[in-house]
Amino acid sequence: MPFYDLKCKCGEIFNVMASMSDRENRRIRCPKCGSSDLEAVFTNINIIQSRKQSGAECPNISQCGGMCRHMQ
Ligand SMILES: [Zn+2]
Structure with a gap:
């Protein structure tokens, strides 16, 4: 549950x-x-963590700052 x-x-x-x-x-x-x-x-803890993780996965994070995922 x-x-x-x-x-x-x-x-x-x-x-x-x-x-x-x-x-x-x-x-x-x-x-x-x-x-x-x-x-x-909603404490947003899980949402913040998943954003950080997805940003770290981006190969161009130095250029996009991990924000590119918001554009998709
Ligand atoms: Zn009460």
């Missing part, structure tokens, strides 16, 4: 392991206030 970083409207941010159906059926609740009104938080 995937992990989710969720933010509650009360400001509590917590990490929870839950299935898709758990999210869709709003079975996940804030550990602080018990609300199911939650939104996903």
Whole structure:
């Protein structure tokens, strides 16, 4: 099951392991206030790492700075 970083409207941010159906059926609740009104938080850690890796793979990185992949 995937992990989710969720933010509650009360400001509590917590990490929870839950299935898709758990999210869709709003079975996940804030550990602080018990609300199911939650939104996903994207930390962007994985996205930043994959960008760095794809840039390093470019043979012309000294010219493009790894940005050429955005042009494709
Ligand atoms: Zn809450």
